[in-house]
């Protein structure tokens with residue numbers, strides 16, 4: 001019984017109830033980033049209900065982490081299923097005392113959607129800790145390969161306890177300009193989207209590669225964009241060689257299929273296939289960060305499937321819509337011994353119970369096909385906005401419903417987001433001046449018609 005359209009009751013967003021609650025929370029913790037207080041019990045499907053009773057069509061979905069919409073019956077049923085009660089209340093230290101049904105749960109959830117060619121998986125709690133441990137797996141493999149079977153030396157043991165070489169090696173992870181991989185120290189060293197994320201935090205001095213920024217429409221700029229790809233690839237090859245030569249070997253690289261925080265920057269199939277060739281030739285572990293692109297928003301379960309690689313990335317990290325964090329990896333990246341990739345919980349079996357239902361609904365309702373079709377309509381509507389308002393918007397782009405459009409200035413983008421909120425569209429920005437679309441997988445043509453209609457209305461009023 002999803003609403004038919006948004007309904008905004010208050011003159012301002014946030015409304016008075018949210019404003020009051022923000023003030024109250026601010027007596028306990030910093031509350032300035034809060035946009036709204038939400039009435040999750042009254043939110044349904046693709047509609048978010050706030051504490052003031054405003055009903056928004058949600059095209060942000062909790063930073064792209066709601067797979068099926070609010071209060072989906074399949075998830076309520078999972079919670080009510082007695083077979084899941086223990087999983088929700090007896091949270092295990094998975095690394096040492098897993099529940100007897102863990103293998104079944106992993107097979108019924110994560111392994112049923114494992115990227116082709118990746119048969120092992122490690123669960124984690126969130127995106128950042130998935131990225132952190134994926135990078136550690138790359139470092140372990142690099143050093144195990146260097147040691148080539150010899151024993152760990154006393155010098156390595158003692159020096160690493162003091163954070164010193166050789167036990168703490170000068171290994172690096174190559175990341176990409178505008179990338180976002182999380183807020184914990186290692187992930188943050190690979191994050192380059194906004195200064196405020198990094199200011200005042202020590203960073204590893206690791207290589208930062210260029211990421212292609214294309215001219216749009218793609219079909220009219222193939223030659224220039226291919227030249228951009230080749231320029232980036234040449235610099236990437238050179239950067240890896242430079243760091244290897246100066247004793248700071250690149251053990252791995254981490255890249256998003258679409259840079260979801262840094263401005264919705266897309267890489268071409270050619271770019272990623274060539275990038276994988278460079279990684280392979282330099283024995284660099286290829287970590288594909290699908291935290292934001294994974295679980296279907298691009299129309300394939302994993303965004304990297306659009307690249308049609310000859311063989312899969314070495315590691316694929318996930319979180320958000322997958323409801324659990326974690327990473328799939330190739331067998332050679334399994335840690336050489338226990339307690340190297342470890343923490344108290346290592347994820348949460350109750351999230352696997354929910355994910356199992358999500359996957360069933362995606363298959364039952366053929367949601368990936370729906371995402372593809374809705375995405376085509378969405379891109380058409382964004383391109384029409386470009387045609388109608390050429391001085392305001394440009395570079396409409398997207399795969400599936402993972403879409404974006406640029407505004408001529410950041411200020412205009414921010415103003416449009418404010419006006420869309422007042423028209424009942426809950427949305428957000430990406431990078432300096434893009435509006436990003438991050439819908440659930442149940443967001444369909446009817447929802448899209450409302451979004452596009454309101455976007456055009458706002459642009460027409462400017």
Ligand SMILES: Cc1ncc(COP(=O)(O)O)c(CNc2csc(C(=O)O)c2)c1O
Nearest residue numbers: 063126127128180181182256289291292319
């Ligand atoms: C590609 C990618 N990799 C890793 C992460 C980190 O995931 P979390 O630690 O936030 O779960 C994210 C999280 N996304 C995200 C969007 S805004 C945000 C923030 O911390 O401001 C975080 C991601 O998009």
